[in-house]
Amino acid sequence: MTRVVVPIGPQHPALKEPLNFRVIADGERIVELELNLSYSHRGIEKAAEQRDFIRALPLIERVCGICSHSHSTVFSMGIEEIMGVEVPPRAQYIRTVIAELERMHSHMLWLGVAAHEVGFNTLFMWTWRDREAVLDTLEELSGNRIHYNMNEIGGVRVDLSPPQVDAALARIPVLEERMRAYVAMLEDEETMLARFRGVGTLSREDALRYGAVGPTGRGSGVDYDVRRDDPYLVYDEIPWNVVTDTDGDVYGRTKVRIGEIKESLGIVRYCLEHLPDGPIRVAAPKAAPPGEIYSRYEAPRGEVAHFIRTNGTDRVERVDIRTPTLANWTSVVYSLVGRPLADIPVIVAAIDPCLSCTSRITVLNRGEDARGETSPYTGQAGWFP
Amino acid sequence: MTVLSEMLRNLVSRPATTLYPAEKVPVPAGFRGRVECDDERCIGCSKCSLVCPASAITMVDSPREVEFRGKTMMRKKKPRVAVYRCIRCGLCERHCPADAIHLRSVLSITGTDREEVLA
Ligand code: SF4
Ligand code: SF4
Numbered sequence: 464m465t466r467v468v469v470p471i472g473p474q475h476p477a478l479k480e481p482l483n484f485r486v487i488a489d490g491e492r493i494v495e496l497e498l499n500l501s502y503s504h505r506g507i508e509k510a511a512e513q514r515d516f517i518r519a520l521p522l523i524e525r526v527c528g529i530c531s532h533s534h535s536t537v538f539s540m541g542i543e544e545i546m547g548v549e550v551p552p553r554a555q556y557i558r559t560v561i562a563e564l565e566r567m568h569s570h571m572l573w574l575g576v577a578a579h580e581v582g583f584n585t586l587f588m589w590t591w592r593d594r595e596a597v598l599d600t601l602e603e604l605s606g607n608r609i610h611y612n613m614n615e616i617g618g619v620r621v622d623l624s625p626p627q628v629d630a631a632l633a634r635i636p637v638l639e640e641r642m643r644a645y646v647a648m649l650e651d652e653e654t655m656l657a658r659f660r661g662v663g664t665l666s667r668e669d670a671l672r673y674g675a676v677g678p679t680g681r682g683s684g685v686d687y688d689v690r691r692d693d694p695y696l697v698y699d700e701i702p703w704n705v706v707t708d709t710d711g712d713v714y715g716r717t718k719v720r721i722g723e724i725k726e727s728l729g730i731v732r733y734c735l736e737h738l739p740d741g742p743i744r745v746a747a748p749k750a751a752p753p754g755e756i757y758s759r760y761e762a763p764r765g766e767v768a769h770f771i772r773t774n775g776t777d778r779v780e781r782v783d784i785r786t787p788t789l790a791n792w793t794s795v796v797y798s799l800v801g802r803p804l805a806d807i808p809v810i811v812a813a814i815d816p817c818l819s820c821t822s823r824i825t826v827l828n829r830g831e832d833a834r835g836e837t838s839p840y841t842g843q844a845g846w847f848p
Numbered sequence: 849m850t851v852l853s854e855m856l857r858n859l860v861s862r863p864a865t866t867l868y869p870a871e872k873v874p875v876p877a878g879f880r881g882r883v884e885c886d887d888e889r890c891i892g893c894s895k896c897s898l899v900c901p902a903s904a905i906t907m908v909d910s911p912r913e914v915e916f917r918g919k920t921m922m923r924k925k926k927p928r929v930a931v932y933r934c935i936r937c938g939l940c941e942r943h944c945p946a947d948a949i950h951l952r953s954v955l956s957i958t959g960t961d962r963e964e965v966l967a
Contacts, residue, residue, distance in 0.1 A: 518901040521937040589854065592864045599876075606880035606951070612937045620942055621878070647850040 466494060469804065473502050477580070477808040480818035484807065491803045496796050500789075504822040508782050515749070515777040516542055516616050524610055526784060527820040529572065532558075532565045533762035534769075534820075535614045538782070540695060541758030541771040542616050545751045552697070552739045554618035559696045560631075560734045561605065561613050563727040567638070568597040569763035570678075570720040570727075573815045574645065577717065580808040581658035586648065593641045600631045618744020628735050635732050642725050649717060659714040663798045663810035666711055673793040677765020678723065679814045682716035684709040689761040701737075703730050713813040750777045762787055764815050788814065788821040875953045880936040882954040883929045889948035891916045892923035896940035896949050904933035905940060916946055932965055 467488050473481035481502035487495040507526055511519045524535040536558055543550060550558075571594040578586035598608045604627055605611035613619045649655065665675065670683035680687060688705040690698040706722035708715040751773040758769045765787030774780040791814040799810055866873055875881070883904075891914055897905035910926035927940075927949065940949045959965055 514901065517899050517939065517943075521901040521935060521939065585851070585855070595864075602879065603876040606876075606878045606938065607936065610935075610937070612880075612939075615942075620938060644850060644854065648854075652851055 465489070471807065473499075478811075479576070480816070482811075482816070482818050486804065486807070488804055491805075493799050493802055493804060493807075496799055498792060498796055500792070500818065501822040503819040505819065508784060511782050512779055516751070516779075519778065520614060520616070521610070521612055523782075524612060524614075527786070527817055528609055529569050529817060530565060530762040530764065530767070530820075531610050532561050532613065533760055533767055534784070535612070536562060536696075537758045537760035537762075537767055537769045538771070539614045539616055540760070541756045541769055542751055542773070542779075543747070544758070545754040545756055545771070545773050546616070546748055548617050548745060548747045550618055551742045551745060553622075553741045554743045555697050556734045556738050557619045557623060557743065558614065559698070559701075560623075560731055561601070561611055562696065563730045563734075564597055564601050564604075565611075566763045567724050567727045567731075568594050568601070569815070570724050571597065573720060573763075573812075574717070576815075577659075577713070577809065577812050578655070580812045581655065583652075583655055583658075586655070590645070593638065596634050596638060600634055603627055603630060615744065615747075617747035618742070620744075622743045623735075623738065628738065632732065632735050635728055639725070639728055642721060642728070645721055649714075649721065656714070658809060659717060660710075660712060662713045662806055663795075663802070663813050664712045665794050665798050667709075669797060670711070670794060673797055674790050675765075675794040675814075676787050676790045677762070678716050678719045679765065679791045679794060681705070681707045682719045683711040689759050689766050693759055695760065697734070701730060701733050703733075713809055716813050750775060764788060764817060765790060784820075786817065786820040788816045788818065791816070792821075875955075877953070879953045880938050880951040882931060882952050883934050883936070883940065884950055884952050885927050885929065886948045886950070887912075887926060889914065889916075889946045890923065890926050891921065891946045891948070892925040893945060894925065894927075895943050895945060896927050899939045899943045900934075901937060901939065902933050902935045904930045904935075906930070914946075930964075932959070 469486040469488050470483070471486055472478050472483040483499040483502070485497040486493055507522060511522055514522065520535050520538065523538045524531045526534045571590045575587040575590040575594070578584070578590070601611060602608045604623060605613050605621070613621070665683045667684040670680045670685050675683065675685065684707055686705060686707050691705050703726050706719050706726060708718045710718070753773060753775045755772045758771060760767050767787055768785045770781070770783040771779055772781040795811060795814055799807060802810065892907070892910070894907050897907050905927045907925040908928045909924065911922065911924055913920055914923050936951060938951055941951055
């Protein structure tokens with residue numbers, strides 16, 4: 464059997480961010496896959512240790528350009544728990560509204576990207592057009608489309624005014640209508656079904672074994688969502704459902720994400736209609752007592768966790784960020800084996816990878832006692848973040 | 849079928865894009881744009897420069913008399929914002945005790961003032 468090594472990335476038209484696959488292919492089929500991450504390590508964790516909590520939050524928010532609110536919320540929740548600060552209900556509701564709007568725009572972005580990866584650019588244009596409505600809402604509520612900077616330790620930075628709430632509520636029926644159209648398209652658009660169904664299949668057992676999180680896990684029938692299983696903010700007070708699917712392929716993950724957009728629309732509507740009165744923040748102390756916390760949050764891509772250690776000063780001693788993409792990579796490598804090369808873009812896109820956020824560790828020592836193992840095919844050392 | 853009907857609907861509806869520059873994108877109230885300091889109100893406390901995560905604010909000498917909470921006081925410095933270093937996070941506005949520094953609804957992503965761009 465002739466085996467060919469196909470290098471894909473770090474710069475490649477199908478990839479939106481730097482990532483390198485060393486694909487060992489037998490003809491069109493993928494036999495083995497090596498994955499190299501961490502081309503865009505930015506040192507955010509170290510930089511966060513150098514500044515006080517107030518100045519660290521905008522930095523933490525910039526871990527990701529899509530789930531910015533996720534990172535700043537999980538960080539603030541951790542610090543607030545260490546400090547023993549109780550965030551007022553109005554602030555909790557505002558945080559939830561922003562969090563769900565963020566989930567909506569992230570999933571709509573994903574739907575467009577996935578459609579683009581299978582060559583269905585029409586849908587890509589449509590979803591991104593509709594996503595603008597969500598981004599406009601976020602801009603009106605927070606002053607910016609992407610980096611909302613709504614959080615601060617002890618509450619939120621700005622309040623929502625009644626006209627803002629009304630404008631946001633007015634957009635929801637339009638978006639609901641659009642979501643119904645996408646569900647109908649998903650069900651009967653043959654070109655899309657042909658590229659989504661049965662592609663990148665991951666059974667429930669494998670999803671659990673490889674630790675898949677978020678819509679990747681839920682699309683394989685793993686009924687787990689941090690919002691329900693370890694509730695934070697106001698998720699235990701409001702009506703909503705966890706969306707799961709048993710297909711386990713790209714199609715299943717698509718159905719989960721569209722279902723989640725619908726749930727998010729319901730959550731946003733409920734929160735805006737039931738926004739409690741009261742203060743939007745409490746005065747938090749400058750310094751946090753010594754402590755350790757593992758703060759968890761359901762970001763659009765899955766569970767994001769921040770391990771935070773404080774030492775009695777106004778800055779963290781250590782913050783370790785585990786992004787959902789890192790948890791999902793193993794399942795990608797697994798589900799690509801045996802598939803044709805042309806499936807790489809869509810299977811990779813199906814976990815909604817966010818690479819810069821994932822870049823954490825780079826193994827520098829590639830000498831004899833380095834962890835890198837030698838590939839039997841390429842004879843080169845791989846380095847595994 | 850849904851795709852086809854969507855296509856037909858789009859064919860007769862108006863374009864989703866804005867015809868810039870003939871048409872301007874509406875900027876919502878509360879948009880975080882260019883940072884400006886109100887010289888009349890600033891008491892020179894340096895709080896904005898301390899909280900700025902991008903270290904975009906430096907305090908420069910600017911002695912003058914200002915009113916603060918009904919009292920007249922002498923300030924020594926005022927902030928100077930490097931607009932192109934600023935990430936428009938809004939922390940200066942949030943922490944200013946004199947309500948002197950604000951993010952205006954003016955875009956600040958391009959400019960021709962060499963000093964300002966390089967600052
Ligand atoms: S925080 Fe306000 S009052 Fe203090 S120096 Fe800055 S602009 Fe002036
Ligand atoms: S908006 Fe943020 S980055 Fe810009 S000057 Fe104010 S504190 Fe600094």
